[in-house]
Amino acid sequence: MLKKMRKGGKCCGSDTDPLELHGLKKIVLVGNPNVGKSVLFNRLTGAYVTVSNYPGTTVEVSRGKGKIGDKYFEVVDTPGMYSLLPITEEEAVSRRLLLNEHPEAVVHVVDAKNLPRMLPLTLQLIEAGLPVVLVLNMMDEAKKLGLDVNVSSLQKRLGVPVVSAVFIKGEGVEQLKRVIKENGKLVS
C-alpha cells in the first residue's frame, strides 16, 4: 500500500505509479495548514500520508487513486496555503499545482472553528474560477465552542457546495463524495 516510501530518497510525498493515474480526473485538496487535508486524502485513497497535529506536516504534493461511485479519480493532497499569493516554498508548491493542472474538483478543507481566517481563501478560489467544494471540517470542535454554522445559508451566499465534516471520525466523507459525483465539473 505504501508505494511512495519505496522511491529512494523521498520521504514525505506520495507517488503512486504515474501510469496508473494517467488520464484520471483530478480531485485536488487545498486549504490552510493543519485543517485535515491529509486525513481526507487517506480516507479517499486508502493510502497513508503522514498526519500530525501541527501546521506544515505536508511539504510535498501527494497523489493517490480514489474511487467515487464506480469511477476512479486521482486525488491530490497539497501542502497548506493561506492565500493564492504564496509566501513560503510549500505554499508555492500548492499554487503551482493549481496553475498547471485542470482539476475536476478543488476541495477546500477548512477548520470550522476559524472560519473568519479560512474563508478568504475560499473567496479567492471561487474568484479564480475553480470548481470549488467547501468542506467545514472539525465541526465537532466548533460545536463545543458554541459555534452554530448554517451550512445552507453559507452555500447560498458562496454559490458553491458546502459540506460539514469530522474527517478524523470519517463523518462527511460520503457526503463529499456524493457532492463531487453529482456536480461533475463544478464550474458554472
Next chain:
Amino acid sequence: MASLLVNEMNYNPDIQAAVQKIESSLKHTYKLSTRTIALLLLQGDKEIHQLVQEKENSYAGIQKVIQETSVAFEQPINYVITLKRQELTNSLLADAVKEGKVTDNNRFSEILNKLTINPFTGIPILLLVLYYGLYQFVGVFGAGTLVDFLEADVFEIYINPLVNVWTARYIPWPVVQDLIANDYGIITLGIRYAIAIILPIVGTFFIAFSIIEDSGYLPRLALLVDRVFKAIGLNGRAVIPMTLGFGCDTMATMVTRTLETKRERIIATLLLALAIPCSAQLGVILALLSGKPLALAAWVSFLTLVFLFIGFLTAKLMPGDKPIFYMEVPPLRMPTIANVVSKTYTRMQWYFLEILPIFILASVLIWAGRLTGLFDLVVKALEPVMNLIGLPAEAAVAFLFGFFRRDYGAAGLYDLQQNGALSTEQLVVAAATLTLFVPCIAQFSMMLKERGLKTALAIAGFIFPFAFLAGYVLNLLLKMIGGI
C-alpha cells in the same frame, strides 16, 4: 453559479479599473481566471509576472498599469485587497454563523496549554518530555534493552555464528566468506547494524515523536523557544524541522521548506547538517554514554554550544531580513493510537528501506576496500587526524563508516567501545566529532535537491574541517580540566 459572489468582490474603484485593464490585455488562457491573474500581478507575485512576461506581448503595458495603480495607494495593494476580502468574509459569516455558549470547556487542556507556554513551567515540562520521551524510552529502553537483546541474544549467539559456520562450510573461498560473514560481512555487519542497532532505536524514537507530534506540543514548544531561536537567525517555526531532525536529518532538511525566508532555510539546513544528531546516531550515543552521566552532559553541552555559536555566527554573517514569528497553535489533542501506529510504521518503513541498501553497499565497499588494501590506506591516512583529536587509530574505521551514514558511524563506535578500546574522554570526543562530522549520503543528496549545488557544497566544505577542529578543541578542554 459563482458569478454572483464574484460581483460582490469589489476591492476598490482604482483596483477594479486596473484589473479590468490588465484582464483585457491578457490574450492567453490560464488555468486560473484572468481576474485572479490580474490581481496577483497587481500584488507583485513574481511567478505570475514571469509567466505573463513569457506569454503576453503586452507585458510592458501591464507593468505600466501596475505602476500607476500602486502609486495611488498609501498601503501596499496586497494589504488593501486582503482587507476587502476579510470584510466580505465577515459579512458572509455574520449571516451564517451564530456564536453560542461554549458547551464543553476543557479545563485540563486549557491549563496544560498555559503551562507549556509559560517559560517557568514550560522549561521543566520540556525537560520532562526529553527525559522520559528521549532518554528513558529511546536511550535506555530502545538503545539499551532492545539493542542488547537483539545484538547479544539474537545476533551474537544465533545468527552470526550460524552465518559464519555456514559460509565456512559451503563457500570454499575466504574472499567470498568475508563478503557475507565475519567482521565486515553483509549479514554479520550490514544487516546486523540495520536490524539490531538501528531499527529498535529509530522505532522507539518515531513512536515517541509521533505521540508528541499528535498532541500538539510542538507548536507550543515553538512559542517557548522563539526568543532563543531569534538569536540564531531562526524563529520558533524552525522548531519543527529541528526536532524532526532528531528523528532523521534527511526528512528534516526537506521540511525546512516551511520556513519563510531563504536565509532561514540555509541556516536551518546548516545546523541540521552540523549539530543535530539523527535518532539512530543519538540512540547509539545515548547507549554509549548512558552509564557515564558526566560524559553525557559534556557531549550535550558541547553540541548545544556549537549549535548556538554557529547559529549566532551565521545569523550575523548572512545578510537578509530578520524573521518574524507567526504560527498557528492547534488545540492540544489526545493522540490516537491508530495514527501513531500507522505513522511510526510508515516512517520506519521509509527509513529502513532507505538504509538497508546503503548498509549493504557499505559492507560491499568495505570488503572491496580491504581486498584491495584501499581500506587500510584510508584508515592510515586518517590516523594522524585521529591522533590529533586524541583518538586511537581504530576510531578511523568509525569515521569512515560515518561517510556512508551518520548512524553507521555511531554504530562503529559502539563496536569499539564494546571492545574497551576507548577511554571516557575519548568516547566523548569521538561522539561529538562524529555528530558534527559530514551529513550522511542521503542527507547530502537532500541538501543538493533543496538548496542547490553551491550551498550544499559550501555547507559540507565547512562542516568537514570544522568537526575535526571542534574535536581538537574539545579534547584540549577535557585535558585541561583533567578529564571526566
